[in-house]
Amino acid sequence: MLDGEQKLIELAIGGKSSAFGSLYDYYQPKIYRFVLIKVSHREEAEDLTHQVFMNAWENIRTYKNLGFPFSSWLYRIARNQVIDRYRTKKQELYLFDIDPDYFSELEGIEKNTDERLELERVTRTIKKLRRDYQDIIIMRFVEELSLKEIAASIDKSEGAVKLMQHRAIKELQELLK
Amino acid sequence: MELIEIVKKLKKIEANADYTRKSRQLIVSNEKNAWPAPYNLSEARQGRPGFSFKHFAANLFQSGSAIAMTAMLLFLVFGTFSLWKIFSPTNPVAIELTGLQAEARAIDIQIQLTNIAYQEQTLLENKTSTVPFAHRATPLKNVSGVLDPKVEQEVKNLGLTPVSSSTSVSINEALDSLSQ
Secondary structure: OOOOHHHHHHHHHOOOHHHHHHHHHHHHHHHHHHHHHHHOOHHHHHHHHHHHHHHHHHOHHHOOOOOOOHHHHHHHHHHHHHHHHHHHHOOOOOHHHOOHHHHHHHHHHOOOHHHHHHHHHHHHHHOOOOHHHHHHHHHHHHOOOOHHHHHHHHOOOHHHHHHHHHHHHHHHHHHHO | OHHHHHHHHHHHOOOOHHHHHHHHHHHHHOOOOOOOOOOOHHHHHOOOOOOOHHHHHHHHHHHHHHHHHHHHHHHHHHHHHHHHHHOOOOOHHHHHHHHHHHHHHHOOOOOOOOOOOOOHHHHHHHHHOOOOHHHHOOOOEOOOOOEOHHHHHHHHHOOOOOOOOOOOOOHHHHHHHHHO
């Protein structure tokens, strides 16, 4: 959570765009990563991330702190944006549709060829999981959100998230064998 | 767990700096409850400049002309209705009143008082007669006022002057003539 986040949120709700800009600076990389891993297409991830923050800014007055942080609200918007995009397109995301630029980004992450190839394989396999499992894997292990934050994002109980996390890892391991 | 460690490496993914800057600028410059943003992210990708007064003016003109046309349409609808009501040649209320008045004048109420010839003698005779009463009381005059010939003869027998139907005689005059 960002320091002074509550104050920034209050100012943003009051209409102060600079306050929302600060929130954007902090959360944009996280949301972008989350969307990119799910869609595996850089340009599409940029569009969706932009739309997430545009929607958040336009509807900031509807955000109410119900005990979960602002990030959960953003992730919820991001999840819905990805779902809506593929519902509109009426197509399944095939592994062959992955943007080559996406893997060039992984090249910047991991110089070692073997490890980079392994990273690519894991990324492709994550996309084979069901939607909820993908979200939990990314939020828990990539973005390092708490169980409480994840539960608020996907509208499930903490116990359910814990169980789903366990199943997601197990299924991912099975697929990677 | 090795798998988890591999997944955690994805945290190093970052967005393009140029995209981030343009996206932020667009979002933050979009004042709430104000005019819409001058352009969207796809236009920014095509290399169009930042804030464009031309774009802003175009959006303003589009919104303004839409409002003006709506106002004009409403004015035409209500104005036409009002003018029609004012210049309508027929006034339903007036017609109704005029018609009623005309109808009232057309009614030719002619109240004709039928002559009632009171014949004391006839009554006395009727009292002593054995003829049923329904047959005794013969109508002296029909509705049109013409004297029945039989009645006329009876009146002459009594020494009275039969009253012509053409002349209207009041009841008082008739009683006076009978009492003589």
